[in-house]
Amino acid sequence: MQPVACQVDEWQSGIVGARIAGASIDEAADFMVSGTKNREFPDTMIKRAKGVTISQVADAAGVARSSVSRAFTRPDMLSPETVERIMKAAEALGYVPNHTARALSTGRHGNVGLIVPDIANPFFPPLIQAAQIEADRSDFCIFLGNTEENPKQEDKLVGRFAGQVEGLVLASSRLSDERIRAHAGQLPLVLINRDIDGIPRVLIDSGSGVSQAVEHLAKLGHRKIVYVSGPSNSWSNKQRRTAIRAAASNLGVAIETVPAVLASYNSGRNAVSAILATGATAAVAFDDLTAQGVLAGLAEKKVSVPGDFSLIGCDDVLGAVTYPALTSVSNRSMEAGRVAVSLLLDMLQSRAIRDVRYVLETHLVVRNTTAAR
Amino acid sequence: MQPVACQVDEWQSGIVGARIAGASIDEAADFMVSGTKNREFPDTMIKRAKGVTISQVADAAGVARSSVSRAFTRPDMLSPETVERIMKAAEALGYVPNHTARALSTGRHGNVGLIVPDIANPFFPPLIQAAQIEADRSDFCIFLGNTEENPKQEDKLVGRFAGQVEGLVLASSRLSDERIRAHAGQLPLVLINRDIDGIPRVLIDSGSGVSQAVEHLAKLGHRKIVYVSGPSNSWSNKQRRTAIRAAASNLGVAIETVPAVLASYNSGRNAVSAILATGATAAVAFDDLTAQGVLAGLAEKKVSVPGDFSLIGCDDVLGAVTYPALTSVSNRSMEAGRVAVSLLLDMLQSRAIRDVRYVLETHLVVRNTTAAR
DNA sequence: GACTTTCATGCAACCGGTTGCATGTCAAGT
DNA sequence: ACTTGACATGCAACCGGTTGCATGAAAGTC
Known part of the structure; x- marks a missing residue:
C-alpha cells in the first residue's frame, strides 16, 4: 500500500506519517481526533469507535439485555x-445496534451483491443505480x-x-453455465441477460x-439493410442478429451483416466503408456506441444522415445527444436492475427459489437518423 | 415487495408463489434445491447454507477450536x-471462516463504502471502477x-x-461542511472533490x-472566448470559472460567461444562441456533455466546427466519440478513485488520520474541435 | 538430575447481539 | 377463593469466530 507515495502529484500538506498523540489508544471512549492543534492540522490517532452496547442501555434502563433487544426488534x-x-x-x-x-x-446481514462486467459501460450505471435504489x-x-x-x-x-x-x-455474466449453476447451489442467485433454466x-x-x-426501415422504403454486429460471444448480439434476420425475411427486405470486430465506437467508424460497399441504404448497429462510430464515419465521408442513409442504434444509452439525434432501441436496463433485486429480495424473504x-x-x-429513402 | 407482480411484462414460467417441498427446512445440511422435478422447474425451498464451523474442523482434526483459528490466522x-x-x-x-x-x-470486517451523487453520470463509473480495483x-x-x-x-x-x-x-459530496465534519468524527473518511481542512x-x-x-485558444488567435458555465453550487464550476478568468486576463483575451442553467446536454444546446450573440469565436464548456449540446446546437445553425467556431469541453468523458472529436480537459477521475481508496486503507492500517x-x-x-481563426 | 526456558496447544472469556424457555404477576373465569 | 391463562420480563444458551493466559512437554543449561 505505498502507491500513494509514488504517485503523488502534489502533497499540499507536508506533514506525513503517523504521529502518536500523548493519550493511550485504549483509553479513548469514542472514535475521535486528538493531538494538540499546534500548527496546521497535525496527524492524529484514530481511536476506535467503541460503540455503546446493548448491555449499557440495559443497565441504564434497568432491564435485561433481552428486553433492549426486543424493544428494537x-x-x-x-x-x-x-x-x-x-x-x-x-x-x-446514542445506542445503535451493532450490525455485525x-x-x-x-444469520441475516441485509446485504446483496451485484456483479457487473464493466461499470464504465454506459449500459450498466442505470442498472446499478436502479438496483441500489x-x-x-x-x-x-x-x-x-x-x-x-x-x-x-x-x-x-x-x-x-x-x-x-x-x-x-x-448481470451479463461471463461465466460458463456450469459455474453459474455451481454458485447458484451455494447462495440465492438472480441473473440478468443470461438464460439458464x-x-x-x-x-x-x-x-x-x-x-x-x-419494420420501421421497411416502411420508409428501404429494401436493403446492414446489421453491424457486435461481439460474437454476446448473448445479446446473437439475439439481435436472429431477430433482424427473421424480421427482414418476413418483410422481404435484404439483409447483410458487417462485423464490427473490436470495441464499439472505433469499430463502428471503421466499418463504414464496408457498410457503404454493400449498397444498402440503412443500417442497424449492435449498440449505440457502434452506431455513433458509424455516424462519425458517415459524416467524414460526407454521407448525410438521414438524407442519404438511415441509421438505428441499440440500447439507447446516448439519450438524444448525438447530432442528428440517434434513432435507437430502448434498453430497459434500469428495470432489469430493479426487477432483479426485487426478485432476489423476494426469494430471500420467502426462502423459496x-x-x-x-x-x-x-x-x-x-429520432432523427431515419428517413424515407 | 410486490413491485414484481405489477410490472411483469411476461412470466415465462406460470408457476409462481412458494411451494414448500416435503422436507423440513431445519433438517437440511446444506443450501440446496429440493422438490420433485415433476414438470418444468417447480418452485423449491431454499435450505439455509449451514456452513461448516470451526468446531467441526477442530473435532475432525482432533484439536481445539483455537488451534483451527490460529491455523488460519x-x-x-x-x-x-x-x-x-x-x-x-x-x-x-469445505470449511470457510465465517466472515461475520x-x-x-x-472489529474489522474488511469493507469500505463509496458514496457518489449519481452513478449514471459518466464522470463516476471510472472512479468507481478504480476504487473497486x-x-x-x-x-x-x-x-x-x-x-x-x-x-x-x-x-x-x-x-x-x-x-x-x-x-x-x-465523492463530490453534496453535504454541508458541518455534516461532513460530523461524520468524519464517527469514522475514517476520505473526500473527493471537497476541500475541507x-x-x-x-x-x-x-x-x-x-x-x-x-492558452491554446489564445495561441490559435481567438480574442474573445465564452465560458459556458455549469451548476452554480458546484465546487468544480467555481474552480473552472476562476481559472478561466485568470488565464484570460493574463493573456489579454476577452471572456464572457453564458450560463447553461439546467442539466448538461440540453442546456448546452439551448445556450448556443446566447453564445453566438456574444460575437466570440470560441467557447469552453463546463463539461463534455454541455459541450456536446453546444456542438449539436452549432451544427443545427450550420456553424462549422472548428472552421467557424472552436469548442473545448471538460472532463473528457466522451472519449473521442463526437464528430468532430471534442477537444477537452482530462479528468483523472480514475486516479481520484484509486487514490482515495488507497488513502483510506492506509489510514485504516496505520490507525492514523x-x-x-x-x-x-x-x-x-x-482533438478536432479547435482551430486557428 | 533438578531448574529454566521455549514452544505448542488448550481453556475459557469475549465480541454484541437474538431467542427459546422459565418464571412471576395480574386479571379473568367459575 | 382457586384455577387458568395471558402477558411481560429475565435467564442463559447460542451464533462462530479470536485471543490472553495457563499448562504441560520437550529442549537447553549447569
Whole structure:
C-alpha cells in the first residue's frame, strides 16, 4: 500500500506519517481526533469507535439485555412503558445496534451483491443505480463488484462476496453455465441477460425492439439493410442478429451483416466503408456506441444522415445527444436492475427459489437518423 | 415487495408463489434445491447454507477450536504438522471462516463504502471502477451508495453504511461542511472533490487544464472566448470559472460567461444562441456533455466546427466519440478513485488520520474541435 | 538430575447481539 | 377463593469466530 507515495502529484500538506498523540489508544471512549492543534492540522490517532452496547442501555434502563433487544426488534412483546423507557435510555446514550453482531446471531446481514462486467459501460450505471435504489427500499445495502469482463475475476468476486451477502445478482455474466449453476447451489442467485433454466433470470429482449427497427426501415422504403454486429460471444448480439434476420425475411427486405470486430465506437467508424460497399441504404448497429462510430464515419465521408442513409442504434444509452439525434432501441436496463433485486429480495424473504424467467420487451425510439429513402 | 407482480411484462414460467417441498427446512445440511422435478422447474425451498464451523474442523482434526483459528490466522504459532492436519481436515469439510463472526470478534470486517451523487453520470463509473480495483487488491469489498444528488439521502446512506464499513469515501459530496465534519468524527473518511481542512481529500484540479485550454485558444488567435458555465453550487464550476478568468486576463483575451442553467446536454444546446450573440469565436464548456449540446446546437445553425467556431469541453468523458472529436480537459477521475481508496486503507492500517490534500493536475487534450481563426 | 526456558496447544472469556424457555404477576373465569 | 391463562420480563444458551493466559512437554543449561 505505498502507491500513494509514488504517485503523488502534489502533497499540499507536508506533514506525513503517523504521529502518536500523548493519550493511550485504549483509553479513548469514542472514535475521535486528538493531538494538540499546534500548527496546521497535525496527524492524529484514530481511536476506535467503541460503540455503546446493548448491555449499557440495559443497565441504564434497568432491564435485561433481552428486553433492549426486543424493544428494537419486536416492541409489541413489551409493555409500551418499558419500550419507551428503553428507547429513552438508548437515545441518551446514542445506542445503535451493532450490525455485525446482529448478523451473526440472526444469520441475516441485509446485504446483496451485484456483479457487473464493466461499470464504465454506459449500459450498466442505470442498472446499478436502479438496483441500489430498490435494495435501499428494503434497507438492504449493495456490494458492487466489477469483473472487467474476466470470468476468473468474476469467480473470485463471487467467492469473496458469498460470505457477506444473502444473495447475488449477476448481470451479463461471463461465466460458463456450469459455474453459474455451481454458485447458484451455494447462495440465492438472480441473473440478468443470461438464460439458464432453473435459475431466476431477468432478460432484456432486444429482439422485439430490433424487429420494430427493421419494420420501421421497411416502411420508409428501404429494401436493403446492414446489421453491424457486435461481439460474437454476446448473448445479446446473437439475439439481435436472429431477430433482424427473421424480421427482414418476413418483410422481404435484404439483409447483410458487417462485423464490427473490436470495441464499439472505433469499430463502428471503421466499418463504414464496408457498410457503404454493400449498397444498402440503412443500417442497424449492435449498440449505440457502434452506431455513433458509424455516424462519425458517415459524416467524414460526407454521407448525410438521414438524407442519404438511415441509421438505428441499440440500447439507447446516448439519450438524444448525438447530432442528428440517434434513432435507437430502448434498453430497459434500469428495470432489469430493479426487477432483479426485487426478485432476489423476494426469494430471500420467502426462502423459496422460483423458476422465474422475467422478460422485458424493448421498443423502437424514433429520432432523427431515419428517413424515407 | 410486490413491485414484481405489477410490472411483469411476461412470466415465462406460470408457476409462481412458494411451494414448500416435503422436507423440513431445519433438517437440511446444506443450501440446496429440493422438490420433485415433476414438470418444468417447480418452485423449491431454499435450505439455509449451514456452513461448516470451526468446531467441526477442530473435532475432525482432533484439536481445539483455537488451534483451527490460529491455523488460519497465525500458522506460525503452530507446529507445521498440526497446521497441515488442520488444513487437510478443513479442506475435506469445505470449511470457510465465517466472515461475520470474524468481524464481530476482531472489529474489522474488511469493507469500505463509496458514496457518489449519481452513478449514471459518466464522470463516476471510472472512479468507481478504480476504487473497486484498488480495494480488491487489499481484499476489501466496496459498498456502493448513490445519493441522487440529495444531501438527505447522502446522510441516510452514511448512517446505514457506518455500521458495516471501516471507512468511507465521499465523492463530490453534496453535504454541508458541518455534516461532513460530523461524520468524519464517527469514522475514517476520505473526500473527493471537497476541500475541507483536516479531512483527507483528493482534489481534481481542473483549473490547470482549463487554463491550458484558454492558452491554446489564445495561441490559435481567438480574442474573445465564452465560458459556458455549469451548476452554480458546484465546487468544480467555481474552480473552472476562476481559472478561466485568470488565464484570460493574463493573456489579454476577452471572456464572457453564458450560463447553461439546467442539466448538461440540453442546456448546452439551448445556450448556443446566447453564445453566438456574444460575437466570440470560441467557447469552453463546463463539461463534455454541455459541450456536446453546444456542438449539436452549432451544427443545427450550420456553424462549422472548428472552421467557424472552436469548442473545448471538460472532463473528457466522451472519449473521442463526437464528430468532430471534442477537444477537452482530462479528468483523472480514475486516479481520484484509486487514490482515495488507497488513502483510506492506509489510514485504516496505520490507525492514523493524516491531513492529506492530494491534488491531481489536469491537462488539455487537443482533438478536432479547435482551430486557428 | 533438578531448574529454566521455549514452544505448542488448550481453556475459557469475549465480541454484541437474538431467542427459546422459565418464571412471576395480574386479571379473568367459575 | 382457586384455577387458568395471558402477558411481560429475565435467564442463559447460542451464533462462530479470536485471543490472553495457563499448562504441560520437550529442549537447553549447569
